[in-house]
Amino acid sequence: xxxxxxxxxxxxxxxxxxxxxxxxxxxxxxxxxxxxxxxxxxxxxxxxxxxxxxxxxxxxxxxxxxxxxxxxxxxxxxxxxxxxxxxxxxxxxxxxxxxxxxxxxxxxxxxxxxxxxxxxxxxxxxxxxxxxxxxxxxxxxxxxxxxxxxxxxxxxxxxxxxxxxxxxxxxxxxxxxxxxxxxxxxxxxxxxxxxxxxxxxxxxxxxxxxxxxxxxxxxxxxxxxxxxxxxxxxxxxxxxxxxxxxxxxxxxxxxxxxxxxxxxxxxxxxxxxxxxxxxxxxxxxxxxxxxxxxxxxxxxxxxxxxxxxxxxxxxxxxxxxxxxxxxxxxxxxxxxxxxxxxxxxxxxxxxxxxxxxxxxxxxxxxxxxxxxxxxxxxxxxxxxxxxxxxx
Numbered sequence: 136x137x138x139x140x141x142x143x144x145x146x147x148x149x150x151x152x153x154x155x156x157x158x159x160x161x162x163x164x165x166x167x168x169x170x171x172x173x174x175x176x177x178x179x180x181x182x183x184x185x186x187x188x189x190x191x192x193x194x195x196x197x198x199x200x201x202x203x204x205x206x207x208x209x210x211x212x213x214x215x216x217x218x219x220x221x222x223x224x225x226x227x228x229x230x231x232x233x234x235x236x237x238x239x240x241x242x243x244x245x246x247x248x249x250x251x252x253x254x255x256x257x258x259x260x261x262x263x264x265x266x267x268x269x270x271x272x273x274x275x276x277x278x279x280x281x282x283x284x285x286x287x288x289x290x291x292x293x294x295x296x297x298x299x300x301x302x303x304x305x306x307x308x309x310x311x312x313x314x315x316x317x318x319x320x321x322x323x324x325x326x327x328x329x330x331x332x333x334x335x336x337x338x339x340x341x342x343x344x345x346x347x348x349x350x351x352x353x354x355x356x357x358x359x360x361x362x363x364x365x366x367x368x369x370x371x372x373x374x375x376x377x378x379x380x381x382x383x384x385x386x387x388x389x390x391x392x393x394x395x396x397x398x399x400x401x402x403x404x405x406x407x408x409x410x411x412x413x414x415x416x417x418x419x420x421x422x423x424x425x426x427x428x429x430x431x432x433x434x435x436x437x438x439x440x441x442x443x444x445x446x447x448x449x450x451x452x453x454x455x456x457x458x459x460x461x462x463x464x465x466x467x468x469x470x471x472x473x474x475x476x477x478x479x480x481x482x483x484x485x486x487x488x489x490x491x492x493x494x495x496x497x498x499x500x501x502x503x504x505x506x507x508x509x510x511x512x513x514x515x516x517x518x519x520x521x522x523x524x525x526x
Contacts, residue, residue, distance in 0.1 A: 154243045154268065160251065161263035166239060170207045170273035173260045175199075182206065185257055189215060210257055211275040213283050219256055220280075220288075221295055222344050227253050228292070231272070234259050235280050240270040294327060298334060299341050300392035302355055306348040307391040309380070310474030311356045311368050316380070324385040347394060374475045379487070381478030397428050402466040409463055413449050423447055427464070431471035440464050 162176050174182065182202050186194025189209045197205060209215055223231060230249035234240045250270065253259050258276060262269040272280070301321050305312045312320070314331050322328045335350070342349050342358075349358045351365045360367045382388075390396050403424060410420045426443050444460070451457040469481045476484050 150243060153246065156247055157243070157245065157261060157268055158263045160247055160254070161261040161268060163263045165264055166262040166269045166271055167260070168238070168271060168274050170211060170257070170275045171203055173271070173273050174203045174206055174257055176260065177257075181255070185255070188256070206257065207275070211279050213279055216276060216279050217283055217288055219258060221292060221340065223253060225296060225300075228296070230270075231258060234270045235272040235277050238271075238274075241267055242270070243268055245270070295337055297325065298329065298337055299346065300389055302338050302341070302348055303346065303394065304388050304391035306355060306357045307394060307396070308388070308472065308478045311354050311360075311371055313354050314350075315353070317355055320382070323382075324388070371474055375477050378477045378479070378484065381472065381476075381483070397432070398472065400467070400470045402463070402470045403428065406463045406467055409460070410449075414447060419447060427467060428471065431464075431468045432473060434468075434473065434475065437461065437464065 167173050167176075174185075177185070179199055179202075182199065183194055186197075186202060186206055189206060191197075191202070191205050191209050194202060194205070210219070220228070220231070226246075226249050230245065231253055234250075245268070250259060250261060254261060257273075259270055259272045262271065298321065301324075302317065305317055305320060314335065318329060318331055318334060321334075338348075338355070339350065345358075347358055348355055349361065350356070351360065351368055354368060356365070356368055406427065407420060407424050410423060411417070414420050414423070423443065427440065430439055430443065441457075441461075451460065472478050472480055479487075
């Protein structure tokens with residue numbers, strides 16, 4: 136098919152691009168079905184990494200001819216396979232089940248994220264043969280998987296995945312949550328109950344996989360707090376002391392189990408419409424919108440927002456336009472969920488009348504006139520313009 140034909144069929148062009156990426160990660164040979172043959176496709180570095188993860192004895196000293204059967208024998212054991220499958224995320228797990236249900240699975244409509252990690256673990260292998268992509272779970276692992284599927288494994292896997300999703304959602308929405316509060320939160324939304332003794336070791340396995348959260352003291356925290364040796368945790372707990380925890384409905388709460396998710400508020404929609412009049416590229420508008428939300432969630436200074444707009448080439452003809460944009464930014468910030476508010480927005484906390492938190496001020500007529508560097512900042516902070524938004 137010609138390049139012009141591909142341009143006329145964007146979906147076909149997209150699938151072709153996905154296929155090319157998959158081919159790069161496939162064994163370009165006739166498919167193998169045995170575990171030893173599939174492991175033999177890996178180099179020694181990959182095999183030793185796998186041997187280390189599986190705790191194979193003498194993995195660093197064995198030659199390839201001996202390391203392969205040692206890994207194969209370990210990997211096909213029921214307990215080992217269970218533990219490996221527990222670590223798969225939702226996308227990887229769904230694809231593994233599809234591949235394990237057949238001798239081989241042929242499909243070009245698959246993202247590399249669906250199988251890249253399982254392939255590194257030896258759980259399946261992608262082949263490119265006769266212009267087709269083949270996905271094969273080794274026959275020994277398919278046999279073991281059938282056996283463990285007849286036990287409580289599938290139910291246990293669903294529970295572990297749900298527990299992990301709740302942990303991600305809690306950390307994404309709150310930044311920090313105590314283990315006691317997390318257990319209470321989980322139990323309030325689910326029929327199957329848990330406790331700290333059960334929850335802690337299950338989530339700890341995910342921490343080893345860089346899932347995005349970790350444990351500190353008695354808390355589950357965003358792993359970004361590791362950067363300052365968890366000093367930020369103490370500051371956050373102090374800032375939100377006495378504030379209630381935002382507790383949405385189960386389906387709304389679990390949306391936050393996607394690390395990229397945030398609530399698209401009417402205020403964000405309004406500022407997007409405004410930006411679309413100033414920027415021609417809709418993709419750039421979306422990127423700026425994401426950054427505006429991220430800056431709001433981080434409670435960044437006002438100048439950071441204008442630096443962002445400046446980097447995108449947004450130019451204001453006069454102070455009135457700048458003032459109008461600032462008011463839109465203030466509206467977004469007042470309706471953004473904050474870790475310091477335990478998931479509430481400033482507006483929501485204000486309406487509950489349970490916090491002394493002051494809303495960011497409205498910006499009106501003062502932006503219609505030129506502001507001197509030593510004049511009071513029109514944002515209402517009480518500081519001089521040069522020490523505030525004019526920095």
